Amino acid sequence: MDIVIPKVSCPNPTAVLRSAGYGYSVDPVTQEASWMVRLTSGLYPRFHLYVEEKGDNVRFRLHLDQKKASYGGNHAHNAEYDGKLVAHEITRIESWIRAGNR
Numbered sequence: 001m002d003i004v005i006p007k008v009s010c011p012n013p014t015a016v017l018r019s020a021g022y023g024y025s026v027d028p029v030t031q032e033a034s035w036m037v038r039l040t041s042g043l044y045p046r047f048h049l050y051v052e053e054k055g056d057n058v059r060f061r062l063h064l065d066q067k068k069a070s071y072g073g074n075h076a077h078n079a080e081y082d083g084k085l086v087a088h089e090i091t092r093i094e095s096w097i098r099a100g101n102r
Contacts, residue, residue, distance in 0.1 A: 001086045003060050003094065010058045010097045013051050020096040022049065044068060047089050048079070062090055 010016060014024075022035040035049040050061040064086050066078040080086055 001062050001082050001090055003062075003090055004057050005060070005094075005097060007053065007056050007058050010100070012100070013053070013058050013060075016093070016096050016100050017049070017051070019100070020093055022047075047086075049093075060090070060093060062086055062093070064089075 017024075017035050020037070022037045024033065025036055026033050032050075035051065036046050038044075038046045044065055044067045046065050048063055048065050052059040052061070064080040064083075066080065
């Protein structure tokens with residue numbers, strides 16, 4: 001699930017995500033930066049978020065990783081890109097964005 005926020009409403013996505021409990025991560029293979037928050041004490045399930053700043057907007061791309069890829073050499077995994085949990089988490093992130101602008 002994606003949301004696009006005007007940069008003026010979210011000038012510091014890093015501060016927002018840290019406040020919301022997300023940790024920064026860089027994939028050792030692809031070198032792609034992302035943010036994650038675990039739902040249990042294990043690595044999975046977890047919310048996994050990519051942030052892109054383009055022009056006057058910030059785009060948040062969120063999905064829920066249910067488990068690690070079950071076979072080597074592939075990036076496929078069991079993930080949810082929409083649904084109640086993902087929608088609720090997007091709403092939670094939006095509330096952190098609003099809180100940061102008060």
